[in-house]
Amino acid sequence: MSFRKRSVVLNTSGGNNPTSNPTASDAPPSTPPTPPAKGVRPSFLTGVPTTSTGTASLDALLSGHEGLPLGSMVLIEESSTTDFAGALLRYYAAEGIVQGHDVVVVGVGEAWGRELPGLSDRKEDNEDIKRKGKEERMKIAWRYEALGNRRTTDSSPSLQMGTDASEPISLFCHTYDLTKRLTIPSSSKPPTYIPPPSPTSSSPFSSILSTLYPLLSTASSTNAITRVIIPNLLSPLLYPPVSSHPTHLLQFIHTLRSLTRQYSHILTIMISFPLPLYPRTTGLTRHLEHLSDATIELHPIPTFLARFEMTKSSSSSTSTDDIPQGLVKVWKAIEGKKGTGIVGSSSKGDGGGGVVGMEGGDDLAFMLTRRRMRIERFSLPVDEGDDDGGGGEGGHKAHNPSSTVGEGVGGVETGRKMHKVDLEF
Amino acid sequence: MSKLPTPTEILGQSFQFLPQESQLLLITSVLGTSPSWLTYSLLHHSLTNGENVVFVSFINEFAYFREGGKRHGLDLPSHLKKGTLTFIDGFSKLFLPSVASQAQPITSALPPSRVGVIPSRGPIAPRQIPPPQSAATSTDPIKYISLGPSLSPSALKQLDVIKSTLQRLGSNGVRPKLVIEGLEVLLAAAGIDVRVIEDMVYDLREISSTTTILLPSDSVLLQTSPSSTPLELSHANLMISLGHTADAILSLRFLDTGVAKDISGVLKVTRGAGNLGETGGVVEEKEMLYYESDTGVRIFARGSGGH
């Protein structure tokens, strides 16, 4: 486990913080609040402070904020017994630790925290994901000029800065490698674990909340950005049966919601929730969704991969990395502008956030590879017979590692991507 | 400042708000269609006409409406100061432990300043935390409802603050208007019996002029099959009971045919039994499309393109 410590500097993409100091690596969380805390940047949309979910493509889904606004609660549902949502939660936790945020993990033991993904130290990995992200933006820009453009111009300096991996990169969202394990940097606090309620407890969530209150109030006094992670809420392995009663569960969620408002300057919450046990067709789950700020469902479809395995022999150039493992549905989007209830305009510019993702909207797919997870616009896997598309896909994949990201190559890539987009739609 | 459709545009030319009779508007929405703009439209109409409004929310804090109202040219804090608007916050402390034991940590939780976190170009001011310490004092225009973490019969008395506020405002003979959002929280999370809630709504309607109730109407919440859970049955019971007495039912939903770029959803206005009486004018039933954008909300007929 070679953890190469990166000094983390704030992303200057906002343009209002020209004096980024490259030695902020061990800035204590108690610094005066004048500069934004580490890992916090203003939303591209409204300027509210946001923090990264640790998954760049998930950040891009958040209604054009390009980050998770502080003071919000995200519900990740998973409609199978797989644990893809767990990966998203681990990224979110790892990002918090790397950025020096307070991380609170509820319900699961320290073993969960030992499996946090380590920072990827592969240069091409970082570039790849950034370039990939850029392409995505280009693709979006091509379709819906509005937001993609702004984002592209905003972030291009940092992209260029990032081409040389020997320089410390200031990152809002890091890249992780699921094959590695995160070593907690000295500047960061280890996560706090709140144990699951005792099986006999009659009000299962009160113990969690009573542990959480003091944690939050101390974090608030020092302005420490806090992430609360609740993996597998209501999982029968962690929570007593009584906890699924609405008066327990919904009271808990309602309280969490009010906490996110009360501590809206520091707190974000991410919850994963097993849909097989509590399907979306039940009122309980719907109430849960109404009380959260964003609801994203991961819907694994194993046949995508199986189908790919079957046809793999001939088109060996395509890697499994590009095969979607399931669909992502955004049932409730973070509000585009706080307090207005608007999700529409911004989310559409974002191509996939917001209510897009409802039935009939643009489909989104997620891909979990050995190393990372990303969410992309969904297109059916290219058929074996369809050599044109398959070749293009594979070619550009093979092209990646050797390429240096520059304006010229970017242009070529864009052109190629455009071509692919044409095929897709 | 952006534009909002007026209640007249929504409910029809001949519909009148009767100042002295108990009318009921039921606003329903589904997951993802926020009904806030309808609330702002009604608030705007009432507050600019100088009427008293009592606004109760169990799912949002005042700051949420303050920011939202600001975008629509509605200065809620000034109305709060004037006393025409009374905000009853049933959200922030609903299930928090009682104020006495919790006051200390909450007070210390207040950050000294949040200005630095917000970039200067940010168009939106930071969401401020309502000062909790002054909650109990009478100077705070916002009233709080706290049922405490474990619901006791005596805690239900906390809800009487709505009634007493309405009575106080109505003591001059002019009934105030009432807006309630998030009753489903009392039903589902607090576990209050649906009949108690219906009785409460009835009592409140008796002493207010127009009551507006916002409830989610997702089909899964309205299941009435024998296998439905008590949660779903109670919600359906509350919803349909209110629908039977409502003057108008305003429902927001997504476009049935999928997502469209310049349409946020469908607004349907239907007549309730309450509108069949002799007074109040006719609610004009209609189904319109609406689009929420930065410049406001526009409602337009299907096929008219909305431009």
Place this chain on the structure above:
Amino acid sequence: MTAPQANAKTVQYRRTHNLLLGTRLLSQRGAPSPFTLILDSLEQSSTPLVEEYISRAKLLRVNIIYLSFTTLRPPKDVTKIIKGRGKSLEALQREIAAATTPASGGQSESIKVQNIVIIDSLNHLVSISSEGAGLKMGLSSFLVSILEPSVTIIATYHTDIPRISATTHNAYNPDPTELLKYLCTTLITVYSPSHIFAQKRALDKSLPPPSFGLDEGIEGSLTSLGSNTGWCETCGINEKSRGLIYELEHRRMSGRGVSEWFFLLCHAPSKKSKERLILLEDHPAYNPTIVESPSGNGSGGAVEDSNLTFSLGLTAKQKSDREGVVLPYFDAQSEEGGTGGRILYVPGREDDWDDEEDEI
């Protein structure tokens, strides 16, 4: 559930007998039905029908007692309003008894005062009675106790409100809805005219009838357009429509049941008759054949009445002219083959005429 098809054979008989029964029941003349149960839903409220009962009772100087559980704005012509919320069945029974018996005791014995008790929501009565099962008065004994010879009950039950069964519920008791249906002497189910007509139009074309309200299956939609709107050509857009369709089932003392569909019109159909109640089949929107068969007093009444800005009818000359038109190929169908009726068409430039392939 679905309205019957028009039946020309029996309609004449039913027009005389059932319509008479319908108006008599509506006017409560001679107290033919002690307990009238009205089933309604979000699609069509019973309010217009109840108001019709009240206005007719008012003419007969009947004492009208309105037992209100949910209504905050009860109809104006009511003699006494009793608020039922939060009261026990015993207390309600006492209040009703006090209201139905004349206050000034002995002397009014000679004047037999008729009473109507109107209950706006039986659902609440049902939930009150199921709360303390066994200990208190049941729903049926409550209803029986207020039913005296001088009292008739008109009660509305909202069929779409789901009941939440109390924990003390006796699983072997009949369902309260069924109990009410069993107890009542007249069962009325109200429907929205626009919904009934939409279903009829679909059935006439052998299409599946549309569903409305919660059955419509639209996510997030509680009611359908056309709910509580009535159906009236003469009503202005700002006028409240008081029309509705209802299915009536009356049980006579003899045990024979009469079942009929009625349309309570918003306005009296013509200046001659003041009766707003007609058979559903006598409404032109439901039964299009009415337009064709002039029933005694002139032709095509419905078309002429429909307030169009142009005439749909034909004069005698127009009719004879229409019959004189020779249609293309009409002549060719005669045995000789004929010579007339050809279509003469000269292809233009835009037709891209090809001599070899195309022919007229």
